[in-house]
Amino acid sequence: MIPTRASYRDIPLYKPAKKPCRVDLSDNTNLFGIPPAAGRVLREASTRLVTHYPAGYSPELRKAVAAYAGVAPEAVTTGCGSDGIIDSAIRAFLEPGDVLGFMDPTFVMVPLYSKMNGVKAAPVPLRADFDVDADALLATGAKVLYLCAPNNPTGTALSRAAVERIVEKAPGIVILDEAYADFASGPGFLDLARTRPNVLVTRTFSKAFGMAGMRVGWAVGAPALVAEVEKARGPYMLTALAEAMASAVLTEDTGWVKARAAEAVANRERLRGELEALGLKALPSEANFLMVPLPGAPKVAERMRERDVNVRAFQGLTGVGDALRIGSGPWPLLEAALVALRESLR
Incomplete structure (x- = not known):
């Protein structure tokens, strides 16, 4: 019999319901x-990017991020997606048995990381307006508090007042x-990472930057x-090719990224109007997706996949x-999704 960790036995593999589809709107990339x-x-x-180890701790990307974020390179870390950085931060600052506080619902990997790292999960429901409940989150006494802004999967924003109170x-x-x-639409919270000693702001190249397959994330915080x-991260979490591509985009292509993000936002609101015509009311969103409350959503998503369109279904989300x-x-992709949705709702 293979010896296993008791705390790992009920951890599922990350495996959302999906199959290869012509239109895939499930990952928000x-x-x-x-x-x-x-x-x-x-x-x-060059072949050297494949045959040699990358430089330890991604120095060129740290420099590019530092210039982009207005900080020193010592204030930047990088990783295998922002989720890799989040996992590393939990390991860095929590001993087994400590408490990790987070919003509920939020990024699906966070409660899994709490289990993987042997820490106690303290989920706190969002308020009725989908803002973070600052006092309830602080009441957990957690040594690490996780906030997602804009929040995934709801797409909703967090208020400046609530975030500042928590910090x-x-x-x-x-x-x-x-x-x-x-x-x-707002400026975000990078300024808190620049000015507060206890704040780590993570970002990713997987969404607006169009590089999900390269697995690149970065974070800014006080150098210490x-x-x-x-x-906690380890030296070789990014390939040399991924680092070179990400550095080039930050240096040369931020205008391209902003233009594509603006188009995604405009199409998101156009999609909202089409959903309202179907009698569906999406939540407010500051992300590149809409969350649409719909009883029986998993079955609807299954019928959409049969029509070659993949969207993400959630079941029994807190408050949703x-x-x-x-x-x-x-x-054109959203139009195809609307056709599949109309047919799947019948």
Whole structure:
């Protein structure tokens, strides 16, 4: 018999219901194509990027992120997607048995990371207006508090007042996951990472930057905080090719990224109108997707997959119930999704 960790026995593999479909709106990735600079680096890549180890701790990308975020390179960490950084931060700042506080619902991997790292999960329901309940989250006494802004899977924003209260009163570290910040109308919370010693803001190249397959994330925080995350991260979490592509995009293609993000937001609101015509009311969204409360959503999503369209279904979400999460992208893809949805609702 293979010896296993008792705490791991009930951890499921991350395996959302999906199958290969012509239209896939389930992952909220950038469906407008690869940034031009990333494409150039990919075409011109030398075999050395494959045959040699990458530089430890991604120094070139840290420099590019530092210039982009207005901080010193010592205030930047990188990782295998922002989720890899979140996992590393939990390991860095929590001992087994400590408490991790987070919003409910939120990014599905966070409660799994709590189990994997042997810490106690303290989920706190969102308020009725979908803002974070600052006082309830602080009442957990957790040494690490996780916030997702805009929140996934709801798409809703967090208020500045609530976030600042949490940062001010938190007994330990606050992780602010801004995977969808490029689609939000507000400025985000990078300024808190620059000015507060207990804040780590994470971002990703998987959404607006169109590089989900390369698995690149980054985070900004006080240098002393970042140094601890780097210890937990390990030296070779990014391939040399991924680092080169991401550095080029940050240096050359932020205008391209902003234009594609703006198009995704415009199409998101056009999609909202079409859903309302079907009698469906999506939640407010500051991300590149809409969450649509819908009883029996998993069955509807299954029927949509039969029509070659993949969206993400949720069942029994706290404060929401059953719902579909539909990513935004080029309008022809959303049009195909609407046709499949209309047929699946009949």
